[in-house]
Amino acid sequence: MTGDFRSLPVPEGLVGMRVDAAVAKLFGVSRTIAAELAADGEVLVDGNEVTKSERLADGQQIEVTLPEPKGPPMPKEELVPGLDIIYSDRDVIALNKPVGVAAHPTVGWEGPTVVGGLAAAGVRVSTSGPPERKGIVQRLDVGTSGIMVVAASELGYSVLKKAFKDRTVQKTYHALVQGLPDPIEGTVDAPIGRHPSSGWKFAVTSDGKPAVTHYKVLEAFREASLIEVHLETGRTHQIRVHMSALGHPCCGDPMYGSDPNLAKKLGLNRQWLHATRLGFEHPRTGVWMEVESPYPADLQHALDVMRG
Known part of the structure; x- marks a missing residue:
């Protein structure tokens, strides 16, 4: 696995603990992921592969290769029927968001997004904001339709973001x-x-x-x-x-x-x-x-x- 390699002596407080529980506690991953890492041979104790249920002893060295952290999902570029631009200039895009479309990608949402729809249509939006939701200054629920504004420029992003906040x-x-x-x-x-x-x-x-x-x-x-x-x-x-x-x-x-x-x-x-x-x-x-x-x-x- 390519990832983040960590090696450290077993802390006193984790002596006697199961490998999966100890890895979860030490490295901030879930017990499920810790168990999967052990099963995949990514957890070594004193240089040897261990199972998730083995117990740690005092003086041992634990080595773990952690998976690459997953970022938020990126927008899929796909044309969204009904995503009509009502007004646009160099700073602002006002559009009609159809029902069943999210403003931007989120964990667990597989459907179309405003960000992806605009990208597929070749519409330039502001580069400000997190990469998966560039230009988004407001949100509408997936199940709500209607008018929504997106920032087209960096100036548009900062001013509109503040206007919604204020x-x-x-x-x-x-x-x-x-x-x-x-x-x-x-x-x-x-x-x-x-x-x-x-x-x-x-x-x-x-x-x-x-x-x-x-x-x-x-x-x-x-x-x-x-x-x-x-x-x-x-x-x-x-x-x-x-x-x-x-x-x-x-x-x-x-x-x-x-x-x-x-x-x-x-x-x-x-x-x-x-x-x-x-x-x-x-x-x-x-x-x-x-x-x-x-x-x-x-x-x-x-x-x-x-x-x-």
């Missing part, structure tokens, strides 16, 4: 939620953290991060309401969590309590949530600009069914 960007979303929120215009100020029993989702929790959502009803139907939402903060799943906490989950969002029968009636297989508009100061000119994204076909269809 919350000077105006983020407007539309959501179709079940029932009729009361009051029809209001603010939800409730901290959001990991769900106590389901780590893959979020909830309003007392020890969560501050989260503020402003909403107003645009159209009310018999079973649902179309609302406009302005976010002050940008927590993961914020709108979905806050509206669910009010008892008005997004239509088509079973993770946060939506009615599957209504979703079926509307032809939805994802939450009805769309980033419709972004307002920000242009990084170079300082001029206020707003970019918008129209509803995609599936959300428009659901709305048409509601309007009957």
